[in-house]
Amino acid sequence: MLNIVFAGSLARLALAGGDPADLDPAEPELPLDGRPDLAALERALDHRLGVVRQLRDLTREQAIAEESATQALSRCEEAVTEAGFADLGSALAAALPAAEQERLSTAVEAHRARLAAVTEVLADAPDPGEEHALPDLEVLAARHADAHAGLATALTGATTSRVRAERLDALVLELTGALETWAPVQEQLRLATSVSAFVDGRSADNPLQMRLSAYVLAWRLSQVVAAANERLARMSDQRYSLEHTGRRGAGETRGGLSLLVRDDWSGESRDPVTLSGGETFVVSLALALGLADVIAQEAGGTELDTLFVDEGFGSLDPDTLEDVMDTLDSLREGGRVVGVVSHVTEMRDRIPVQLHVTKGRSGSSVRLSRGV
Structure with missing residues (x-):
């Protein structure tokens, strides 16, 4: 047994890079002059000491390995006996190939999974000892x-x-x-x-909400207002004047053609709807005359020879009526024919030529007369 251990140690030493010749205990070679080389001798002894120590360690490891092998063999023989085999050779002969072992292992795992599922279903199943009503097959068939x-x-x-x-x-x-x-x-x-x-004046970029046509007419209206103010100043005793504004007036949905009446006596401007009936008539007459003046200028100086004023004189106070008649007289003296339709008796003395319309059962009659 010692020879086997020594042989194994030599093999381990050779695998570890040692030289078995290093175990030779012979004396080291001496120099040719017959005197020993102490340094060489010391190196040889150190080397041999290292080899002996390696041999001792390997011998100890071999003993431990043999003990482990003996124990493993004993356990293997016990396992073979418990499995029902006569000896280790019989067990090795009965061993299945690796592929077959893998297939059987997979089958076992699948069986365990199915067994667990069935066990869970059986655990939830009702107790067989309890009485349960049979299912209504017709109802189930109808539901199906x-x-x-x-x-x-x-x-x-x-x-x-x-x-x-x-x-x-x-x-x-x-x-x-x-x-x-x-x-x-x-x-x-x-x-x-x-x-x-x-x-059309419906855009947010048009703050006055003024149509293009109204924008064009606004310039013309400013001319009419300027001409009308000359007439209005005379007929209102220098009290009223018209102002053109881009703001929307009362009842208007679009701006650009609105007017304000400025009262020079109070210094305030107001909407024309606040004027009295007589003041409204005077302002309307001034605008009509201003429009006629502008049209005459645009027509190359051609005058509008005839002008008719229908009603409205009855709403004027005596002083205003006098101023209005003076304005109409100035137009007549300028060569225009001014026709006035009115029921005011005080106007008869101011109108030289008059047409009287008289109602009757058989109809109306017209009579021409000349004033004083």
């Missing part, structure tokens, strides 16, 4: 039929929805293409709509 019909309806609805979804996707693509094609037209429409709203 209803469920089957519902499934058919659901499948039909799913098919219809899928077809509609595909059609909707196609329509979306078609609509997207149409919108891309219509985009330039839409931009032109937006520009035209914006300009139209601005011209």
Whole structure:
């Protein structure tokens, strides 16, 4: 046994890089001059001492390994005996291939899984000793039929929805293409709509909400107001004058053609609707005369030879009536024919030529007369 251990140690020493010749206890070689080399001798002894120590360690490891092998062999023989085999050779002969072992292991695991599932179902199952009513097969069959019909309806609805979804996707693509094609037209429409709203006074960029036509007429109205103020100053004893404003007046939805009446006696401007009936007549007459003056200027100096004033004189006080008649007389002296329709008796002395209309049972009659 010692020879085996020593042989194994030599093999381990060779594998570890040692030289078995190093175990030779012979004396080291001496120099040729017959005197020993102490340094060489010391190195040889140190080397041999290291080899002996390695041999001792390997011998100890070999003993431990043999003990472990003996114990493993004993346990293996016990396991073989417990498995019912006569000896280790019989057990090795009965061993299955690795592939077969893997298949059987998989089958065992599947069986365990099924067994666990069945065990869980059986655990939830009612106690066999308890009495339970038998299921109503007709009711269950009716429910099954209803469920089957519902499934058919659901499948039909799913098919219809899928077809509609595909059609909707196609329509979306078609609509997207149409919108891309219509985009330039839409931009032109937006520009035209914006300009139209601005011209019509409905745009936020038009703070006065004034139409383009009103904007053009506003300039003309300012001329009419300037001409009317010359007449109005004479007829109102220098009290009233007209002001053109861009603000919206009472009852107006658009601005640009509104007027304010300035009272120079109080220094305030007010809406024309606050005027009395006589004041309204005077202002309206001044505007009519101012319009006639502007038209005459635009027509190259051509005068409007005839002017008719219908009613309104009865609402004037005597002083205002006198001022209005003076204005009309000045127009008549300038060569114009001024016709006045009125029931005011005081005007008869101021109108040289008069047409009297008299009512009768057989109709109305007209009579021409000349004043004083």
